[in-house]
Amino acid sequence: MKKTILLLTITSFSAIAGITENTTNPIPLIKLKKDSDQYISICKAVESDCKPGTVIWKEKNSNDDFYLTPSKLQLVKVRKDNDGYSNVNVWDFSRENKNEGIPDDELTKDDVYIYPALYPLSKKKLAVALVSKWSTSYSGGGREEEYANFMMIKNDGSYQLAFKSIPFSSKEMIRACFTEDDYAKKSHCHDESWSILNLKITDEAKEFYSWRFITKSYSWPAFKDKTSSQVKTSEIVAYPFQP
Numbered sequence: 001m002k003k004t005i006l007l008l009t010i011t012s013f014s015a016i017a018g019i020t021e022n023t024t025n026p027i028p029l030i031k032l033k034k035d036s037d038q039y040i041s042i043c044k045a046v047e048s049d050c051k052p053g054t055v056i057w058k059e060k061n062s063n064d065d066f067y068l069t070p071s072k073l074q075l076v077k078v079r080k081d082n083d084g085y086s087n088v089n090v091w092d093f094s095r096e097n098k099n100e101g102i103p104d105d106e107l108t109k110d111d112v113y114i115y116p117a118l119y120p121l122s123k124k125k126l127a128v129a130l131v132s133k134w135s136t137s138y139s140g141g142g143r144e145e146e147y148a149n150f151m152m153i154k155n156d157g158s159y160q161l162a163f164k165s166i167p168f169s170s171k172e173m174i175r176a177c178f179t180e181d182d183y184a185k186k187s188h189c190h191d192e193s194w195s196i197l198n199l200k201i202t203d204e205a206k207e208f209y210s211w212r213f214i215t216k217s218y219s220w221p222a223f224k225d226k227t228s229s230q231v232k233t234s235e236i237v238a239y240p241f242q243p
Contacts, residue, residue, distance in 0.1 A: 023200060026120070031055060042085050059118070064080045066078045072114065075090070089153075096149065102134075103147060112133070113133075115128070123203075130151060131146050131148045141173035145170045150163040161241075167215065173191070210239055217233075218231055219231075
């Protein structure tokens with residue numbers, strides 16, 4: 001099955017076209033190597049938050065702000081202070097794992113995690129994406145869907161839901177070869193579809209930025225060359241905290 005990952009404008013696979021001075025980008029979080037001096041120094045400074053398996057992220061283009069994920073649903077902000085590091089804030093999203101409806105009766109939840117990026121809501125407010133992954137298996141195929149709740153993180157360690165259940169990524173594969181003759185053709189033996197979300201954030205001189213959710217959906221029919229794939233694009237513009 002084709003691997004589909006939501007990239008939200010932070011890698012070359014989903015770059016925003018036509019960036020203007022009023023458009024802002026998500027801030028990628030870069031994973032530190034566990035054997036790096038920086039990783040070791042941060043863990044020593046905030047030992048209580050650096051549990052086995054903790055991942056440490058660095059804000060791109062910043063040498064002062066770091067984020068720890070001691071678990072998939074806990075985020076710890078650490079800031080460099082002169083020659084040391086200090087704990088700035090902790091956000092625990094573990095209760096959100098139970099606050100989701102089932103998107104489809106066929107799907108089962110596999111995972112919930114914090115996507116490694118910060119998303120601007122305004123000049124001073126940021127959000128993180130809590131991504132839930134759902135899936136089901138078919139004979140010779142399957143379907144996966146991801147949905148994101150974007151949470152505004154506050155300086156007191158609390159958070160607030162800004163956008164709910166945003167389709168984050170999807171992929172589906174359905175077997176189309178059933179006989180020896182089908183397989184002997186050595187052709188594309190599955191109907192495949194997948195979707196990728198791009199995010200464009202614009203400052204319109206309002207309290208919060210506007211978010212344009214741009215979804216590209218791809219369809220690759222069985223027994224066809226990949227060049228015959230069809231692409232559809234849909235767009236939705238929304239503002240944080242709107243019903």
